[in-house]
Structure formats: structure tokens, C-alpha cells
Amino acid sequence: MRLVTWNTQWCCGLDGVVSPRRIVDGARALADFDVLCLQEIAVNYPGLAGHAGHDQPARLRRLLPGFQVFFGAAVDEWSDGEHRRFGNLIATRLPVTQVQHHLLPYPADGGVRSMPRVCTVVTLLDPVLGPLRVMTTHLEFYSKRQRMAQAIALRELHAQACAQAAAPPQPSDDGSPFQTKVHTPNAILCGDFNLEACEPEYAQLTQPFAHGQLWDSWRLRHGSQPHPPTFRLYDRTYGPEPVACDFVFVSDGLKDKVRELRIDSATKVSDHQPVAVEIA
DSSP states (O other), X not given: OEEXXXXXXXXXXXXXXXXXXXXXXXXXXXXXXXXXXXXXXEEEETTSTTOEEEEHHHHHHHHSTTOEEEXXXXXXEEETTEEEEEEEEEEESSOEEEEEEEEOOOOXXXXXXXXXXXXXXXXEEXXXXXXXXXXXXXXXXXOHHHHHHHHHHHHHHHHHHHHHHHSOOOOOOSSSTTSOOOXXXXXXXXXXXXXXXXXXXXXXXXXXXXXXXXXEHHHHHHTTSOOOOOBSSSOOTTOSSOBOOEEEEEOGGGTTOEEEEEEOOSOOSSSBOOEEEEEO
């Protein structure tokens, strides 16, 4: 399975042009992906740079024939009579069994700029890997307090899913909402975490728990070799130095199956660089 994750900055390039098509083309140039995870997708936000006033999930659906597209809004509001949403998107050509949208913790941090955050989870059926959960998210940038709470919650979401797989609910085939779901400990957690590998939030994400832990795909493939930057490589609006903050974590059952992880360090159609991983 090939997966690409990318913070798109509402599909706005460093040239100020907003173009979902360039994002899809750039992701396809990096990998023939089975799953595409995008962060910072907008609906009706004309105040964003480059004017992201259109329905980007709808445009992405049209650009991805043969894919199912799932949009999870972290921000869902009405303003000036318009329904506005901002969040993450997962597109896949693999069979899907379940979709979940988990709002992440949003503890008060007075006077600090912030917005709600969400983790979207799509359970897929891969012909080689079997059932697995693809989780994509975008953690808070400005509030360290909120980011830490969100990192802990992501680990707990994975731990909870693993516990469900180990001790599943009573089976049911009655066609009701209680009908049996696919529960699996296998998972990929990807996105823009707005933290570096040296920070305590990263340690929380990768801390072992009763049923295993989450593993950084870069470290699995490259050990202690420095992770190439994925943010502020060309635009220093949000800080003085390039950093690596876009990661792909995998669960225990997948950690020996990570074959490749690549980063497109050349593209400028977002302020982040896309990351591709191959798991087989």
C-alpha cells in the first residue's frame, strides 16, 4: 500500500495560487497512492490567503475518480449566512468498512491563538495487509498545552482500538448500528503534528502501552539519520528554521513492513512538503 500525507495550506502555493489540482498532481508525482491524506482543507473561507472560498472536498472528489473521499471538519461554523468548514481529508481507492471523526481535546489556554482539531479515521481492507485504520490529523500550532493533550489523545485512540480488537464487542448481524464492525490493531497515523521528534509530545505519541506502541516510519527506515524538513523549507513566515513535523507512524503489526518513506523537498505548491510511505 502506498500512502501520501500532505498539509496543503488550503491548497495554497507559495505563489499565492489556490489549486486543489496542483495538490493532486503533486501527490501523484510523488507516488501512485492508494490512500491520500490531506490536512488544511477548506470550505467557504474567502478570508484565507489566495481566496479559498470554494468547496475543496467537492473539487478533490472530482479530481480523484475511482476514490472514495472522506472529509472531517475540525471547525464547522456559520458566518455571514455561509456554512464554513476546515479540516482533514482521506481519499482511498481501497474498500472501506468504517469512518470515524474524533474531535481532539481543546483545553483552555487563555490569550493563545488556536482552533479545534480533529482526527479522521478510515478503516480499510488492503489486499495484502488486511484490515487497517488510517488516521490523519493536524495538531495545534500555537498552544503547546493543547498540542500535548492532543498527542496523548491520539495515543489513547489507538490504544482503545487495539483493546477493542483484542476484546471485541458481542457479535451481531442484525443490520442495526450494533452490527459487527471490523476491529484491527493495525494502524497508520499520519499528518502535520506541529512538533519535532525531540519534543515531549513526540515521546507521548510513541510511548508503549498495554497492546504495543506507535513507531515513526522514518526512524524505522533510517535510524538516527536526521529527518529531512517538511515545513518552513522555503517560507519562514512561521519560524526561522526548517523543521520536520509531518510524520507517518505505524503500529506494531506494520513496523516490519515499511519499505520506503520519501519526501518531496522541491515542490512549492504548499508551505509543507508531502511525505510518501510504502507498506507491504
